[in-house]
Amino acid sequence: MAxxxxxxxxxxxxRYSRLYxxxxxGKFRKQRDRARVRNIEWNLTFEExxxxxxxxxxxxxxxxxALCMGRINDRGAYELGNIIKITMRENLAQANVTRxxxxxxxxxx
Numbered sequence: 001m002a003x004x005x006x007x008x009x010x011x012x013x014x015r016y017s018r019l020y021x022x023x024x025x026g027k028f029r030k031q032r033d034r035a036r037v038r039n040i041e042w043n044l045t046f047e048e049x050x051x052x053x054x055x056x057x058x059x060x061x062x063x064x065x066a067l068c069m070g071r072i073n074d075r076g077a078y079e080l081g082n083i084i085k086i087t088m089r090e091n092l093a094q095a096n097v098t099r100x101x102x103x104x105x106x107x108x109x
Contacts, residue, residue, distance in 0.1 A: 024050060024057075031069070032078075041077035048080060056085055064089040 020026040028046045035042045044052070052069075053060070059067045070086045071078060074095050086094070 027060075035078055040071075041079070043077050043079035044083075052080065052083065053085075062088065064092075070094060 021030060025046060028049050031049075032042045032044070050057070056067055061067070065087050067085050068088050068091050069078065070084050070091045072082050072084060074091075074097075076082045
């Protein structure tokens with residue numbers, strides 16, 4: 001059977017994937033998919049996500065002082081009303097406090 005998309009070589013697909021990942025839609029899907037892998041519910045559409053970030057979109061990043069989307073008390077779904085803009089440093093500190101509280105309440109992590 002002839003290949004329907006002969007230009008879809010592995011290298012072409014990798015190149016497309018790298019370019020797509022840099023788009024707003026690609027960044028949205030990456031964040032949504034990471035939440036799903038972590039078994040955290042995601043209830044945001046692309047439009048809601050993009051509007052929520054607004055002018056701060058360019059301040060996102062992986063550096064400790066860059067903004068990220070955190071959940072209130074690091075619990076519940078990613079959804080409007082339960083998300084906040086905080087730095088990576090603040091998010092990490094909040095996650096550590098929540099993990100400690102969970103451990104303290106149950107006696108295990």
